[in-house]
Amino acid sequence: MIKVGLFGYGNLAKGVDCAIRQNPDMELKCIFTRRAPESVSPITAVPVYSADDVLSHKDEIDVLVMCGGSATDLPEQTPAMAEYFNVIDSFDTHKNIPTHFANVDAKAKKGNKVSIISVGWDPGMFSLNRLYADCILRDGADYTFWGKGVSQGHSDAIRRIEGVVDAKQYTIPVDEALESVRSGAQPNFTTRQKHTRECFVVVEEGADKARIEKEIVTMKNYFDEYDTTVHFISLEELRRDHSGIPHGGFVIRTGRTGKDLENNHVIEYSLKLDSNPEFTASVLVAYARAAYRMNQEGISGCKTVFDIPPAYLSDKSNQEIISTLL
């Protein structure tokens, strides 16, 4: 049994808790939190410890799954833990990945542990599909579309507007853009041509809806480059129809082969997810297995999904995956 610890216990960690139950070779051993441990009620009944005590439990667990946020938690926490534990994180602040990688790599090598960073679906499975497709179709172009799904960052941005009680924002890929990519045309898109944004907003009684709508659709970096639709709804409607955290998207590469590049090919990978955090958690758990197994073989240092042989993710033997999946 691979013994897993969780650092943090929000939506992502709850997903990891559930995912571990679906993997018979793994068990959730304990949870570390910066909140008061007694205030945390895990889905699986395991001990909850203060994050301050994590090092005293270091021999009890094989892999620590870091469940904090990318903005401020993971840049501190993952390097801090990488010396003492095999760790997995879902760090997704793209431009800071090289720095994060270097910080984690130094610590993991010092402690002879394996860290795998930026695991999930994007970065993660989408990255893998971009890489495989790029290696196969050399003369081509790739496109990533996100959605239909909830963007937490955009929903939060709307909630900060005066008069807004609550909000959910959906990112939606434009069908015509998807079809154009699939045709092999290798189009160039503006931001506006690839995605639209749809907002469901609950406002205070008597709030100025026209002003709020204008603040949303003109918001710099978030909405101004998109065609945005705003729907004002009641709190009841928001809770009834928009309580989920669905997401998904498409990675498509088209490219040409042949003596005169006369043949076109389309590689398409897509996800349609009812729960973004639970799916991300399921990917984290598979990579937790890989980190443990690689470390058992004496490997150390920071890795990404690009470095992991796919077989290391599976609980099945090599014979079994060859006979059932190859």
Place this chain on the structure above:
Amino acid sequence: MIKVGLFGYGNLAKGVDCAIRQNPDMELKCIFTRRAPESVSPITAVPVYSADDVLSHKDEIDVLVMCGGSATDLPEQTPAMAEYFNVIDSFDTHKNIPTHFANVDAKAKKGNKVSIISVGWDPGMFSLNRLYADCILRDGADYTFWGKGVSQGHSDAIRRIEGVVDAKQYTIPVDEALESVRSGAQPNFTTRQKHTRECFVVVEEGADKARIEKEIVTMKNYFDEYDTTVHFISLEELRRDHSGIPHGGFVIRTGRTGKDLENNHVIEYSLKLDSNPEFTASVLVAYARAAYRMNQEGISGCKTVFDIPPAYLSDKSNQEIISTLL
């Protein structure tokens, strides 16, 4: 520069010849054939040698791409070459893969070389997608659909019928079956429910079309379990409209996560290929790079796509793939 040799020079090898031109770190060095060498006209002007002389050129090439057929060529040729060269093959007779693996592994280990077998899209990229999806969505079901594309085996079977001059057979996935899978329903299908078969047949003047059609649609193992449509066309029409070798297909896994498995997810990978052999060749070339690099690091033995870290397929540095594709 990675120096590549080709063993055989049919459609697949021509595709490899073209694909190498799209990979600036690789060069085609020479071709080995069982035909008279002077009868082979390669797309890229390189020496053509008799297959009998292959061992005398062993120090000239880094990777040998085996381009024979799975029925009789590869089971003999790949093990015979695996001791002396890093080799890649596209062996696709599924039930014999374990035996082929063992034969190749023994030779590759003896010669301290790397072999990668069963490379292409199915087995190959489809296998990888089945594995990744199986590791992520544990409570689920996966489905592979092929087409729309030309099945050479089925086309050949029609050509063997008395009175048939030439024929092309397309395998076509049933749209309703695809939609049912995408819904998350995890349906069980009969063979007939997943694919249909469409045949374009040229017959001799005065041939008995009714008898030929009946022989096709009732042919055991090939057509009897499918809904098959037969179109009789002229040789001119066949050449004009059906000279390509397109193929493709879909790998879809749906599965559930969450405390009560209440959330459904769909992972879908699809290919739409103008040229089946050229796409397969492009995959072979990427894995040829990986075989060479792994062998340079001292690795030996037989591998499958499941064993290869994705980064080994790329001609880009780790820094570059992290910053551009992760």
